[in-house]
Amino acid sequence: MSDRTKEKDLKKVMPGMMRIGRRFLPYIGKRKLLIAGSFLALLVETGFRLLEPWPLKFVFDHVLVTETNNDSLKVIVGHGIDPMLLLALLALSIVVISVLGSFAAYLSTFGMALASVQILTDIRSDLYSHLQRLSLTFHMQHKSGDLITRVTADIDRIKLTIVKVILPLVTNIVTLVGMLVVMSWMNWELFAIALTIFPLFYFSMMRLIGRIRHVSREHRKFQGILAATTSETIGAIEVVQALSLHNQLEDIFEQQNTITLNHGAKSLKLSAVLQRTVQILIALTIALVLWRGSHLVIQKTLTPGDLLVFITYLKNAFEPIRKLSNQFSEIAKATASGERIIDVLDYEPHVRNLPRAKPAHSFFGAVRFENVTFAYESGKAILQNISFEAQPGQKVAVVGASGGGKSTLISLILRLYDPNSGRILIDGQDLREYTLDSLRQQIGVVLQESILFAASIRENIAYGKLGATDAEIEQAAKIANAHDFIMNLPDGYETVLGERGCTLSGGQRQRIAIARAAIRKAPIVILDEPTTGLDNASEQAVNKALNRLTQGRTTFLISHNLRSVEDADLILYVEGGQILERGTHPELIRFGGRYAALYQLQNAVTQGEERHAIQA
Numbered sequence: 223m224s225d226r227t228k229e230k231d232l233k234k235v236m237p238g239m240m241r242i243g244r245r246f247l248p249y250i251g252k253r254k255l256l257i258a259g260s261f262l263a264l265l266v267e268t269g270f271r272l273l274e275p276w277p278l279k280f281v282f283d284h285v286l287v288t289e290t291n292n293d294s295l296k297v298i299v300g301h302g303i304d305p306m307l308l309l310a311l312l313a314l315s316i317v318v319i320s321v322l323g324s325f326a327a328y329l330s331t332f333g334m335a336l337a338s339v340q341i342l343t344d345i346r347s348d349l350y351s352h353l354q355r356l357s358l359t360f361h362m363q364h365k366s367g368d369l370i371t372r373v374t375a376d377i378d379r380i381k382l383t384i385v386k387v388i389l390p391l392v393t394n395i396v397t398l399v400g401m402l403v404v405m406s407w408m409n410w411e412l413f414a415i416a417l418t419i420f421p422l423f424y425f426s427m428m429r430l431i432g433r434i435r436h437v438s439r440e441h442r443k444f445q446g447i448l449a450a451t452t453s454e455t456i457g458a459i460e461v462v463q464a465l466s467l468h469n470q471l472e473d474i475f476e477q478q479n480t481i482t483l484n485h486g487a488k489s490l491k492l493s494a495v496l497q498r499t500v501q502i503l504i505a506l507t508i509a510l511v512l513w514r515g516s517h518l519v520i521q522k523t524l525t526p527g528d529l530l531v532f533i534t535y536l537k538n539a540f541e542p543i544r545k546l547s548n549q550f551s552e553i554a555k556a557t558a559s560g561e562r563i564i565d566v567l568d569y570e571p572h573v574r575n576l577p578r579a580k581p582a583h584s585f586f587g588a589v590r591f592e593n594v595t596f597a598y599e600s601g602k603a604i605l606q607n608i609s610f611e612a613q614p615g616q617k618v619a620v621v622g623a624s625g626g627g628k629s630t631l632i633s634l635i636l637r638l639y640d641p642n643s644g645r646i647l648i649d650g651q652d653l654r655e656y657t658l659d660s661l662r663q664q665i666g667v668v669l670q671e672s673i674l675f676a677a678s679i680r681e682n683i684a685y686g687k688l689g690a691t692d693a694e695i696e697q698a699a700k701i702a703n704a705h706d707f708i709m710n711l712p713d714g715y716e717t718v719l720g721e722r723g724c725t726l727s728g729g730q731r732q733r734i735a736i737a738r739a740a741i742r743k744a745p746i747v748i749l750d751e752p753t754t755g756l757d758n759a760s761e762q763a764v765n766k767a768l769n770r771l772t773q774g775r776t777t778f779l780i781s782h783n784l785r786s787v788e789d790a791d792l793i794l795y796v797e798g799g800q801i802l803e804r805g806t807h808p809e810l811i812r813f814g815g816r817y818a819a820l821y822q823l824q825n826a827v828t829q830g831e832e833r834h835a836i837q838a
């Protein structure tokens with residue numbers, strides 16, 4: 223491999239770590255006291271670890287010596303201290319060093335682990351908040367399973383790596399530096415021999431780490447895809463079973479699972495190669511030092527105790543390095559996880575508060591579209607030159623062919639997306655002049671399939687308004703025609719709903735959603751086909767609730783059922799992203815265009831159904 227390629231590998235590993243370090247620095251800064259205290263304990267621990275072989279040196283140099291001519295051991299009296307007492311003191315010092323060192327190690331490990339868990343908890347909270355604020359465009363581009371992996375598995379991997387790898391690594395590096403300093407002080411020549419291994423070690427390690435990091439990133443990517451497939455399948459289990467898709471999905475899953483396994487195995491293989499390389503280098507160095515060191519002892523330039531300390535240090539120094547090789551592969555994996563987290567954290571939402579945005583006043587509810595054009599993907603306009611106006615309290619119905627752009631048009635009022643050109647005004651001010659939260663808080667929304675959370679009914683309604691009181695919740699439920707059926711449930715308002723509100727009927731779910739919108743007392747209400755899919759009785763109950771909800775509020779209603787829009791102050795017939803017809807119901811009927819034709823068609827079908835029902 224050329225030097226240039228090696229350089230490239232290094233360049234690949236380091237920036238990732240630097241980027242993570244820089245990005246997480248503010249989080250680390252928040253825990254600096256705890257980290258500093260733990261580091262101090264670490265230095266004390268290192269001091270004791272360096273002392274560990276010294277009692278042995280004293281025993282060898284001053285208590286025991288080898289009788290070179292008859293190979294028997296002779297006890298000599300040294301330094302005027304009774305040798306037995308010296309031996310006892312040295313034996314005791316081994317225990318004392320170990321106990322004090324362990325205590326310092328306990329303090330440093332615990333402190334650092336606590337700090338890292340706290341830091342990652344902060345990062346996870348920020349990541350979760352950030353994900354919720356990212357525009358829908360971002361969420362459309364990313365699979366939910368993959369994002370969930372970033373909030374859960376990626377954070378857990380970093381946490382585990384810090385506690386199990388980085389912290390021991392820091393300890394090992396500090397110890398290594400300490401040992402190198404002592405070794406250089408003891409004997410320069412042996413120290414130089416030991417040092418020769420470092421460049422070799424460094425280059426072989428960095429080359430492998432670069433590859434491990436690449437493979438790990440791929441591995442993580444496929445794990446994300448696997449999670450996404452699983453969550454999609456479970457999320458749409460009804461469709462999977464109804465269409466009997468399990469065989470096809472199993473095949474896809476199997477393929478993805480195998481790819482994930484292969485990447486995992488590749489990364490394990492590379493880690494193993496790294497470890498073996500380091501082991502061989504260590505054996506080589508120890509052999510060289512032992513060979514030269516023994517010569518120095520024979521020449522009496524070095525004592526046997528010195529050589530013992532040297533070899534012990536060398537073995538101990540390379541033990542951390544051997545582990546380091548293993549640890550670096552873990553760090554490479556965690557770096558990949560860290561970068562995936564930063565990618566999300568640094569993603570700027572398309573729709574965000576402008577610097578000059580101010581909290582909105584209480585809206586009157588006048589809404590105006592001025593030449594609004596919008597495209598999800600550049601070049602493919604979904605809405606073109608849309609202009610219309612709704613006065614406060616008016617009901618605007620948006621009807622038209624499927625895929626014409628009705629939901630898109632309404633979503634712009636919520637600022638789920640920003641128009642590519644033109645503007646939308648509320649009470650005469652561009653939407654973008656208001657802060658997002660203050661805008662959305664004043665808009666009530668009921669969608670075709672309202673999402674309820676796996677929480678109590680009370681909490682589900684209260685999600686509509688921060689700090690809602692019990693009285694407000696009950697009042698909203700009454701407006702939504704939901705109070706009576708809620709009271710008939712075994713736990714009333716405390717009834718906990720299954721995932722996605724599955725324990726309620728469609729009509730009941732809609733009424734809880736209406737209560738959630740009602741509690742806001744929002745001056746603007748958006749209804750996107752709120753009664754589609756409901757049976758007649760449920761539809762009537764929901765319609766009653768909707769009438770109460772929308773009383774006196776500017777209402778935007780998307781509906782395929784033209785009977786429900788007859789009373790609208792303004793009907794917009796949208797097709798191909800344009801308003802083809804506009805006016806009140808009588809005006810549009812008189813006009814005799816597409817709306818009138820669709821209305822007559824629907825009427826004929828309904829009358830036919832009614833006649834059929836009477837005959838039956």
Ligand SMILES: Nc1ncnc2c1ncn2[C@@H]1O[C@H](COP(=O)(O)OP(=O)(O)OP(=O)(O)O)[C@@H](O)[C@H]1O
Nearest residue numbers: 362598599604622623624625626627628629630631
């Ligand atoms: N997030 C999106 N990304 C890309 N294209 C989209 C997105 N959402 C909708 N579209 C496309 O925009 C067009 C208008 O969709 P929209 O949902 O606004 O129509 P609609 O009139 O409400 O339809 P329907 O009555 O079936 O609900 C469609 O062609 C749709 O495929």
